[in-house]
Amino acid sequence: MEKRLLFGWLILPDFSWLNRSVSWKALIFGAAFLGLLAFGFLAIGGVPIAADRPDGWLTRHLLHFTFKQSVANSARYVEAPKDLAAEGRVRLGAHEFAMVCANCHGAPGLGQSAVALSMSPRPQYLPRVVDQFTKDDLFVIVQHGVKFSAMPSWPTALRDDEVWSMVAFVRQLPKMDAKTYQNLIALPQDPTTAPAMVAAEPAALRPSDTQRDVSPVHEYEYAAPSVGFSDPLVRTHPVAVCAGCHGKEGDGSATGGEAPDLTIQDSGYLKAALDAYSGGRRKSGYMQEIASELSAQQIAALADYYAGLPVHPMPATAPPKPDLVKRGETIALQGIQESATPACANCHESAGSEITRAPHIAGQSDTYLRRQLGAMRLGGRGSTGVWNPMLAVAHGLDENDIAAVAAYYSTQKPTKGGAQTAAATLPSGDIASGHGLFTTVCTKCHLNGGRGDQEGLVPDITLVAAPYALQTLDAFRAGVRVNNKMLEVTQALSYRDIADLAAYLNSLPPQKALAPVDAAAAARGAAIATKGDNGRGIPACLGCHDIKGVTALPLISRLQGQSAVYLQARLDLFATAEPGDITALNPMPAIARQLTSQERADLAAYFASVSPLPKSASIQGAQASPENPNRTVN
Secondary structure, X not given: OOEXXXXXOEEEEXXXXXXXXXXXXXXXXXXXXXXXXXXXXXXXXXOOOOOOOOOOHHHHHHHHHHHHHHHHHHHOOOOOOOOOOOHHHHHHHHHHHHHHHHHHHXXXXXXXXXXXXXXXXOOOOHHHHHHHOOHHHHHHHHHHOOOXXXXXXXXOOOOHHHHHHHHHHHOOHHXXXXXXXXXXXXXXXXXXXXXXXXXOOOOOOEEOOOOOOOOOHHHOOOEEOOOOOOOHHHHOOHHHHHHHHHOOOOOOHHHOOOOXXXXXXXXXXXXXXXXXXXXXXXXXXXXXXXXXXXXXXXXXXXXXXXXXXXXXXXXXXXXOOHHHHHHHHHHHHHOEOOOOEOOHHHOOOOOOHHHHOOOOOOOOXXXXXXHHHHHHHOOOOEOOOOOOOHHXXXXXXXXXXXXXXXXXXXXXXXXXXXXXOOOOOOOOOOHXXXXXXXXXXXXXXXXXXXXXXXXXXXXXXXXXXXXXXXXXXXHHHHOOOOOHHHHHHHHOOOHHHHHHHHHHHHHOOOOOOOOOOOHHHHHHHHHHHHHOEHHHOEOOHHHOOOHHHHHHOOOOOOOOXXXXXXXXXXXXXXXXXXXXXXXXXOOHHHHHOOOOHHHHHHHHHHHHHOOOOOOOHHHOOOEEOOOOOOOEEO
C-alpha cells in the first residue's frame, strides 16, 4: 500500500482504495440510519435500567476497568500526608464510616444491608477489596465519588484533611476484627445519661448550600433540617453522638485532638458555627452532615450545653519544641513582615474577635489547629461570620509557620468567658525619622500636609493610626494590597522606615474633610451606616468602622473625615472587582456589590461629613524593648 507524506514528515497510508470500493454517500446514509435506529430504541424505553436485572459480563467488566483506570490516572497527582497512621485520625474516620459508609459497605463483624445489596452496581464489602487500592486511589474515590454508582463524593471539595482521615481508617479494614471496630466507634457518652434535645415539630426549613446545587434545582430540596445518613440519635440525643469525636468532656480527647475542644468557646460562637455548617457556609464533610439534621432549637441547646461545660484542656501527647513555640509566639503577636501577614492576636483572644467572630484558640489542640490552618491555606473551611480573613492570612504561612502557631496556642491557657491574652505588639517607630520620610516621600502625592488634594482624589493619610498604617504599608510592599504606585514607593522602604512613618502618621491630629459635602446625600447615607439592611445582607457600617472597631482590629480603616470622592471610588472598585482581584482580608467587595451606585455615593458623603475618630495615645511615643527592638513596650 502506498504511503503519503503529510506536512512533510508524517507518513499516512493511502486510503484511495476506499473511494473506489465504497460510496461515501452510502456510508453517511448508513451511519445516519443506524443512529436513528439507536435513538428510536432509546425513545421507546428499550434499554433496561431496572436495578434487579444484573449487568452482563461485558458491561460489568468494562465499567470496572473504566473505574480502576480513571482512579489510577487521578491518583498520580495525589500526595498522602505523613501522619496517616495516627490513632486519632483513624478513630475520627471510623465514626464517620459508622454513621454513613457502613450503611452500604458493611463493617468488620457486620454484613451489608439488604437494601445496599439490591443496588446496581452493588457497593462492595470493603474489608475484602480495600487492599486492591493504594492510599492515593482511596483518596480519589472518597473525595470524588463514582459516577453511575451509589458512591457519593465527599460533601465538600475543600477539606482534604477530612478525606485523609477516612482513608486512614478504611486502610485498616482488611486486618480489623469486630471487637476492634466496635471499640473504635463506641460512644464515650452513654445515650441514656446524655441530655435529651428532641427537635420541636414541625421544624422550620432553612436554606443549605451543599456545593452540589445542579439543574434542575426544583427537583431537589437544599434545606435543613434534613434526613441524613448519620446515627438516629442525632435527632434525639445529639450530645451522645458528638461525644464520639469530641469526647464526654467536650475536649476532643476521644479522637486525640483531631476534633476541637468545644469547652473553650462561648455559646454565641458555637451557635454561629453550627448555623454555618448547617447552611453550608462553613465546610466539613463531618459537620455539615450532622448540623444539617439539627433544628434551630437543637443548635441553640447544643451551643449552650458545651459552652456551659468546665474547661477541660486535653493534655498534650508530647510537649512541643521550645524554639517552635517561640516562633509561633512571634507570628501570633507580631505577624510576618515579609508576607504582610497580620498578627493572630489582632483577632483571636482579643477584642477584635467580636468583629471577625474569631474563635478562642488558646489551649486548643495542636493537631486540630494544624489541620484547620492547612485547610484555610488551601482556601477551604468557609466562614462562620460575615467573612473569614483567615482564608487570606493562611496563604502567608508555610508548613513550619503553621506548626509554630499551632504549637504556641496549644500551650496557652484557655481564655473562656471573654478574657484576653497578650495583645498584638507593634514595632516602635521614631517620629522624627518618620517626619523626614513623610516630607520627602509621601507629600509628593498626599498634598496639604498629608490631607490629600482639594478634589479628594487622593486619600487623607493624617486620619490613620499606627497599627493600620503599619499593616497597610507592609501589605503594599509585599504586593498583598495591589497598587502599582504604592508598590513602587514602599519597595524603597525598609520595615523600620514603615514603622517610623506609622509612628509619625499616628502623631498627626485628624481633621475634617477638605472638600465640601452634600448634606442631603450624607443624611441618606447615615441610615445604612448606622443600621444597614438585613434584607440584603448589608451590615451596619458602624458595626466595624467605629472607634471600637478600628481600635480592636488594625485591619479596619478609619473612614470618618475621609474624602467623599475617594471613598466613593473605593466602594465602586469593591463593587465591580472580579473575584480574586481584592484580598479576602477585605469583606467589602461582597458588601459593596449589594449597594446601588447612589447608596455608595451617599455612604461616602456620610463618612466625609462626620468628625474624624481620635487616635489612641497608648501607641504614641512607644519605646523599643532593649531585648527585642521589634517589640513594643507600652
